[in-house]
Amino acid sequence: xxxxxxxFLVATICFGGIMSLIIQNFSLGMTSGLIFGSLNTLFNxxxxxxxxxxxxxxxxxxxxxxxxxxxxxxENEAIQACREALDxxxxxxxxxxxxxxxxxxxxxxxxxxxxxxMSCEFTRHEAEQTRVSIISKPKLSxxxxxxxxxxxxxxxxAAALPxxxxxxxx
Numbered sequence: 066x067x068x069x070x071x072x073f074l075v076a077t078i079c080f081g082g083i084m085s086l087i088i089q090n091f092s093l094g095m096t097s098g099l100i101f102g103s104l105n106t107l108f109n110x111x112x113x114x115x116x117x118x119x120x121x122x123x124x125x126x127x128x129x130x131x132x133x134x135x136x137x138x139x140e141n142e143a144i145q146a147c148r149e150a151l152d153x154x155x156x157x158x159x160x161x162x163x164x165x166x167x168x169x170x171x172x173x174x175x176x177x178x179x180x181x182x183m184s185c186e187f188t189r190h191e192a193e194q195t196r197v198s199i200i201s202k203p204k205l206s207x208x209x210x211x212x213x214x215x216x217x218x219x220x221x222x223a224a225a226l227p228x229x230x231x232x233x234x235x
Contacts, residue, residue: 068125069110072209077102112177113210120216129202130215132223135232136195140187143195144168147185150225154218171204177212180204183222194232199223 081098085091117124136143144162151160151170158180160170170183183201190196199222201215223234 068209069106069113072110073102073106075209076105080105109177109210112212116213116217120213120220122213122216128208128211128213128215129200130219132199132219133235134197134199134223134226135190135234136197136226136230137193137232138195138230139193140166140189140195143187143197146226146230147187147197147222150222151183151185153225154221172214172218175212175214178203178205178208178214181215181218183218185222 077095077098079098080101081095083094084097084101085094088094114124117126136146138146144166147168148160148162151157151168156173156175158171158173160168162168166187168185170185172181172183174180180203181201182204183199186198188196188198199219201218203211203215223231
């Protein structure tokens, strides 16, 4: 709830201030900012809350999402499987391997976010097993509320990996 209230304040003050400068009337500008902030917060806050509940996430939880998988394959095969899974996802814009044990990807902008950044890190867990740590977060660090795209990205990526190879998920 704190996040939604902060979003309301930022939207109201920013829009009200801009409108005050444009129409050169402080009280009318701030009134329009209050109306805009209320409607914007009602619309975006509802989407944020509904998607949080659908995904079983606390609406006040951070927007950054983390998931850890243990897969029954060597590291190089896990990297290739993750790369193929990312290529299958529809809104992924770029996929690149920055380091030997790390893949990064970005998603396209949507109505609710300017896109997300995803990173997959691979470490050897046991013989013929690899730990895959996936992090997804909004590209814009000032994002206050969204439609939980980061959490959806993690679920979609985990579902795109070969199910018979996934040993555990956290």
